[in-house]
Amino acid sequence: MNTNYRKLWILLIEKGIKNKSDLIPLAGISTNVLAKMNKGEYVSMESLHKICKALKCDIGDIVTFEEK
Template identity: 60%
Template sequence: MNISYKKLWIMLIEKDITKTKLREKIGISTSTLSKLTKNEYVSMEVLVKICVELNCDIGDIVELNNL
């Protein structure tokens, strides 16, 4: 199963928020942001922080793809 954060990047564009600004607001490391950019797994804590900051649900930022 593959994970995709494409929905997150679209949402950031729509809200005019850069990846760096999001990273700074929620207090995650550059390596965690890199994992998100590469569609790698991150902790549920990180996903919850993103959802709280963007006022959305996890399904609004994450998509699971079966291969």
């Protein structure tokens, strides 16, 4: 399965966050987490939770899993 963060990038735009790197201090995630997400790689549930908490959303609002 592939991890897809397209919904997250759209949500950031909707919330007026134009630069993906602004998510780092907002959610308290590392640059490595953001780099992995940009590549569509898996990140920890803890990181996803931090993002959801910062954006006041649910995990289904930021990530989907797709068949290869």
